[in-house]
Amino acid sequence: MIFTNPIALYLLPLALIPLFLGVQRQEPYPSLSGLEPDRLSLAISWALRIAGVAAIAGLILGMAGVALRERTIERFGQGAHIVLLIDRSASMNDTFAGRQPSGAEESKSSAAKRLIKEFVVEREHDRFGVAAFSTAPMHVVPITDHKDIVLNAIDAIDRPGLAFTDVGRGLAMALSMIEEDVLQGSRAIVLVSDGVAVVGRKIQDALRTEFARRPVHLYFVYLRTEGSNSMFAEPAPGVEDTPQALPERHLNKFFQSLRIPYHAYEAENAEAIKSAITDIGKLEQTPLVYNERIPQYDLSRWAYVLAALALGLLLAAKLCERTLKHPGAPSHAA
Amino acid sequence: MNDEAKDLAYSIPWRTSGIRVGSHKSFLSGSGGLFRDIVPLSTFPDPRRIAIRASLSDPFERLLVRRAEQPSAIDIAVLVDVSASMAFEGKCDKIALAADIAQALAICTERAGDTFALYPFDKVLRQDLLLRKTLSRAAHADAVERLRQFAPDQSGVEGLAEAGAAIAGSKKLVFLISDFLWPQEAARTATEVLAFHDIVPIEIRDSLELDGLPDWGLLNLRDLETGRYRLVAMRPTLKARWRAQRSEQRQRITQALHATSRETFTISDKIDWMRFTSFLLHGAA
Numbered sequence: 096m097i098f099t100n101p102i103a104l105y106l107l108p109l110a111l112i113p114l115f116l117g118v119q120r121q122e123p124y125p126s127l128s129g130l131e132p133d134r135l136s137l138a139i140s141w142a143l144r145i146a147g148v149a150a151i152a153g154l155i156l157g158m159a160g161v162a163l164r165e166r167t168i169e170r171f172g173q174g175a176h177i178v179l180l181i182d183r184s185a186s187m188n189d190t191f192a193g194r195q196p197s198g199a200e201e202s203k204s205s206a207a208k209r210l211i212k213e214f215v216v217e218r219e220h221d222r223f224g225v226a227a228f229s230t231a232p233m234h235v236v237p238i239t240d241h242k243d244i245v246l247n248a249i250d251a252i253d254r255p256g257l258a259f260t261d262v263g264r265g266l267a268m269a270l271s272m273i274e275e276d277v278l279q280g281s282r283a284i285v286l287v288s289d290g291v292a293v294v295g296r297k298i299q300d301a302l303r304t305e306f307a308r309r310p311v312h313l314y315f316v317y318l319r320t321e322g323s324n325s326m327f328a329e330p331a332p333g334v335e336d337t338p339q340a341l342p343e344r345h346l347n348k349f350f351q352s353l354r355i356p357y358h359a360y361e362a363e364n365a366e367a368i369k370s371a372i373t374d375i376g377k378l379e380q381t382p383l384v385y386n387e388r389i390p391q392y393d394l395s396r397w398a399y400v401l402a403a404l405a406l407g408l409l410l411a412a413k414l415c416e417r418t419l420k421h422p423g424a425p426s427h428a429a
Numbered sequence: 430m431n432d433e434a435k436d437l438a439y440s441i442p443w444r445t446s447g448i449r450v451g452s453h454k455s456f457l458s459g460s461g462g463l464f465r466d467i468v469p470l471s472t473f474p475d476p477r478r479i480a481i482r483a484s485l486s487d488p489f490e491r492l493l494v495r496r497a498e499q500p501s502a503i504d505i506a507v508l509v510d511v512s513a514s515m516a517f518e519g520k521c522d523k524i525a526l527a528a529d530i531a532q533a534l535a536i537c538t539e540r541a542g543d544t545f546a547l548y549p550f551d552k553v554l555r556q557d558l559l560l561r562k563t564l565s566r567a568a569h570a571d572a573v574e575r576l577r578q579f580a581p582d583q584s585g586v587e588g589l590a591e592a593g594a595a596i597a598g599s600k601k602l603v604f605l606i607s608d609f610l611w612p613q614e615a616a617r618t619a620t621e622v623l624a625f626h627d628i629v630p631i632e633i634r635d636s637l638e639l640d641g642l643p644d645w646g647l648l649n650l651r652d653l654e655t656g657r658y659r660l661v662a663m664r665p666t667l668k669a670r671w672r673a674q675r676s677e678q679r680q681r682i683t684q685a686l687h688a689t690s691r692e693t694f695t696i697s698d699k700i701d702w703m704r705f706t707s708f709l710l711h712g713a714a
Contacts, residue, residue, distance in 0.1 A: 119649030126610035140660035417646030
């Protein structure tokens, strides 16, 4: 219970006045001794006193702006804390065919954006963080339950990006975001990318240590451009099987070697992305404790309603009031 | 105060032992007026009233004398309850009615040669309004006027005992004017302290107290005696209940009073002087 204008509370003792002073007009009466009080009158008399107290207290509380404090309550649900790690390299702005989008065509980033947003909206209990990477990783939104911020952040990912794709440092940033998040629950990183560069040996070692330290589910959604290499395919004979030649394949192999729950999806079009995301949604259904914020609730209108009702009751009583004197009653004629 | 009031008269059904000549039956005998008896001249040595026929026929040959009634004056005391409940002004002003009665009685005493005393009381005997017995017409008028101007402010009727002490002595005709909204003990005290006197209780009632109450509605009543408030949701059933309770209370009070007093004369809103006179003269209205 908080008050926006607490100085008005100094007036609150005024609410006790109706207990001592009647609101009805007094009629002198010779003697009430011998006339027993009846229950109905007693009840009405107390009801009117209480109504008087309620009216004054209601008005004062209304003036003081009584409100319920903002609260957070713990709830249980199913879901996960998910960091969306999204590739912001320039190639994401191309279509799946590897061209600049024209007409009704959709770029990879906007398809990803649309589908990820749907995913974020559907998963009510999940908490999301957003990180992007291209030449350098970008911390966009920490893990939060403010869906609006997350959706706006996702909206921003189809801005034209930079040239390179540094997935290693991106992952390191995603892991650090997960480390900052203290709440309980299953954690996952969804990596959305359309082609990666080589992850350096040093960074590989660092990531290996980091992943070993905390259990994180990793989902790799590979937006494959037409004609580029598949990450699952065995290299054709005569092609060098090196990270420099087939970076996706080797990244996949690196992830597989991490000994964490890992799923890779290769998507050539929007539908494939959608099925990958649906699949992720199905997998991330662990029990989750999450906090729900209940905003401050203004009670002053109810205080005014209470005061109005009490005043109505008092007004009704006032209208029912009768006087002993008849108008123009003659004084004694003697 | 109207002319009818000046025709008020009273009589007493007892003999006074007052020695001042007046207009009421007494134990005294004198030489004029109504014949009472024949006594020997030695008992009543007034040779002007020798009863010749009786003396001649007296077997003991005494000289007999006629003796007549000697009317005497009596003392009138008017005890007025000026407690707070008498301040109620509904269809009548109770204090004004009491002052009217006192004034009529004062005029009446002046005519009959009786003394008049006024003892207003509430919690105490009101020394500021009190008039001890006197024949002075100016003092009577002054005391009645003071009573008329008085606005009751104190509650309680315990001063009645003091008033009773003040009028103790020879038997007096005592008018006890009140609304008799008393506790029963007060009525019992009244009968005890006034038992020796001829008490005429006069009850002043205001019809607004009970019959004049509205049938429906909220009334915030302030008890003039105790100063307490009571909110009353008046309705016909409650009104009937109040009427029953009030009449029961009145019955208890009059029962206590009637142990020693005359019958209570009740005035509702307005004094019917003819009825009042008839009551005072014949004991019944």
